[in-house]
Amino acid sequence: SSAAETIRATLFPGDGIGPEIAESVKQVFKTAEVPIEWEEHYVGDKVDPRTQSFLTWESLESVRRNRVGLKGPMATPIGKGHRSLNLTLRKELNLYANVRPCYSLPGYKTRYDDVNLITIRENTEGEYSGLEHQVVRGVVESLKIITRQASLRVAEYAFHYAKTHGRERVSAIHKANIMQKTDGLFLKCCREVAEKYPEITYEEVVIDNCCMMLVKNPALFDVLVMPNLYGDIISDLCAGLIGGLGLTPSCNIGEGGIALAEAVHGSAPDIAGKNMANPTALLLSSISMLRHLNLHDKADRIQDAILNTIAEGKYRTADLGGTSTTTDFTKAICDHL
Ligand code: NAD
Numbered sequence: 001s002s003a004a005e006t007i008r009a010t011l012f013p014g015d016g017i018g019p020e021i022a023e024s025v026k027q028v029f030k031t032a033e034v035p036i037e038w039e040e041h042y043v044g045d046k047v048d049p050r051t052q053s054f055l056t057w058e059s060l061e062s063v064r065r066n067r068v069g070l071k072g073p074m075a076t077p078i079g080k081g082h083r084s085l086n087l088t089l090r091k092e093l094n095l096y097a098n099v100r101p102c103y104s105l106p107g108y109k110t111r112y113d114d115v116n117l118i119t120i121r122e123n124t125e126g127e128y129s130g131l132e133h134q135v136v137r138g139v140v141e142s143l144k145i146i147t148r149q150a151s152l153r154v155a156e157y158a159f160h161y162a163k164t165h166g167r168e169r170v171s172a173i174h175k176a177n178i179m180q181k182t183d184g185l186f187l188k189c190c191r192e193v194a195e196k197y198p199e200i201t202y203e204e205v206v207i208d209n210c211c212m213m214l215v216k217n218p219a220l221f222d223v224l225v226m227p228n229l230y231g232d233i234i235s236d237l238c239a240g241l242i243g244g245l246g247l248t249p250s251c252n253i254g255e256g257g258i259a260l261a262e263a264v265h266g267s268a269p270d271i272a273g274k275n276m277a278n279p280t281a282l283l284l285s286s287i288s289m290l291r292h293l294n295l296h297d298k299a300d301r302i303q304d305a306i307l308n309t310i311a312e313g314k315y316r317t318a319d320l321g322g323t324s325t326t327t328d329f330t331k332a333i334c335d336h337l
Contacts (some may be wrong), residue, residue: 007293010062011038011142013073016267017277018191022072024279024330025286028305031334034298036291039066043085053088060092063260068293070286071262075269090123094255096150097157098123098231100264101102101249101288102238107311108320109241118219119238120161121231122154124184128228146182146227151189153286157253158190158225159197163289169201173210173226173234186227195279211237216309239264249284251292259292271318276324278317283333305336 013022029036054077063069074085080156089095091309098121104113131143155172162170172190176183183326187204194202205213213220214234216239226234239248251261263281271277283306290299309315316322316333326334 006035006037007068008037008039009289010059010064010066010069011040012059012069012071012074013040014040014041014267015075015133016272017073018072020275020277020326021279021282022070024326025070025282027330027335028283028333029286030303032298032302032305032337034295034302039124042183047082048291050094051083051088053083053085055092055157056204057083059196062087063093063258066125067256067258068261069254069258069260069291070282072259073263073265073267075267078321084276089260090252092258093252093258094124095258095260096124096255097121098235098254099157099251099288100238101284102235102236104242105247105310106307108243108247109312110241112218112241113332114219115238115241117218117238118161118165118223119231119233119235120154120158120223120225122186122225122227123231124152124228125150126228128232133234144182146185148185148189151186152193155190155193155225158223159193160268162200163197167200167223169203169222170197171224172202172208173207173224173230174204175207175230176204177206183227190225204222207234212321214238214241219275220247225286233320244319245281245283246278249281249282249286249288251285258288261289261292266294275327277316278319279326279330280310281337290315301337305333309333 013019037064041062042052042058048056100119103116125145127144158170172187174183174187176187182251215313230270240247243264248264250264251259251311253259265281287299288305309332315324315327315329317324
């Protein structure tokens with residue numbers, strides 16, 4: 001075995017159940033001897049004028065410096081004159097792709113047991129450009145922006161991901177038969193990138209047909225790449241295929257190779273501080289982070305320990321129908337390690 005170098009990573013424990021599930025990740029990493037040193041940052045209690053949000057400039061600098069981080073759920077404080085935390089992170093770190101691995105957890109019964117796909121969502125433009133106005137009374141307009149630069153960037157990431165993760169196929173999801181210019185350009189960019197990856201099969205699937213295929217037989221898909229709005233919807237649809245948002249990890253990819261992994265769920269204020277939260281989504285997100293760092297051995301080991309603990313069924317948190325506390329469930333995972 002090689003003496004691994006210590007890697008510094010930023011950790012935002014976040015709000016609500018965030019600190020409890022972040023503690024679980026810290027413990028599991030310690031037990032698995034993952035060579036990561038956490039730089040912890042909390043959301044501030046006043047607006048930082050340099051970020052116009054409750055996120056401190058120092059915490060953003062930490063992610064920029066480390067290039068890798070893990071984020072718990074954050075609850076944006078209500079009030080005027082500041083940007084939402086997630087929007088600030090996305091803008092400041094230029095997080096252009098949202099990646100969600102979605103696979104069946106053995107032993108946790110859902111309608112399907114063979115889901116194993118990745119959704120990759122363009123995260124900066126499309127229908128979410130925020131350009132809406134009233135043309136005249138009773139008529140409003142929303143601009144869907146698709147650029148060659150952002151489309152090539154996300155397509156490039158999708159094919160690179162497929163290649164480096166042993167995946168065989170990339171499906172571009174679109175509605176170019178109706179959105180001829182915008183989705184047409186998105187597809188053109190995907191085709192251009194596909195040519196550079198002859199070993200990866202490339203296909204194009206119309207969004208409505210894609211939904212039907214996903215619900216009938218999700219095993220038909222491997223890696224899916226799509227514009228912002230379709231990605232928002234399809235990624236949640238896929239989370240539903242494997243048992244819900246509480247089990248779904250995600251990772252945000254930013255300019256210059258930044259990776260900020262995060263659970264998909266929120267801060268669950270109803271169960272915060274009660275030692276009831278399920279840390280699985282954040283743990284699986286931390287595994288995305290390890291894979292981004294090419295620490296595949298550690299990622300495999302931790303993933304096996306989580307899957308075995310859930311499959312065994314002895315320790316499960318309340319959301320999965322069990323009675324275990326967060327700490328008991330975490331300890332069971334550590335014992336499997
Ligand atoms: P939520 O995901 O926090 O909770 C929805 C339900 O799911 C609740 O009943 C909760 O108890 C349960 N739940 C969620 N995660 C769980 C876990 N790990 N283990 C067990 N049960 C879990 O959604 P919400 O109530 O709509 O939002 C609460 C707060 O979270 C809001 O302030 C919202 O803005 C914020 N939020 C943040 C993010 C993020 O930071 N990425 C995402 C969504 C919501």
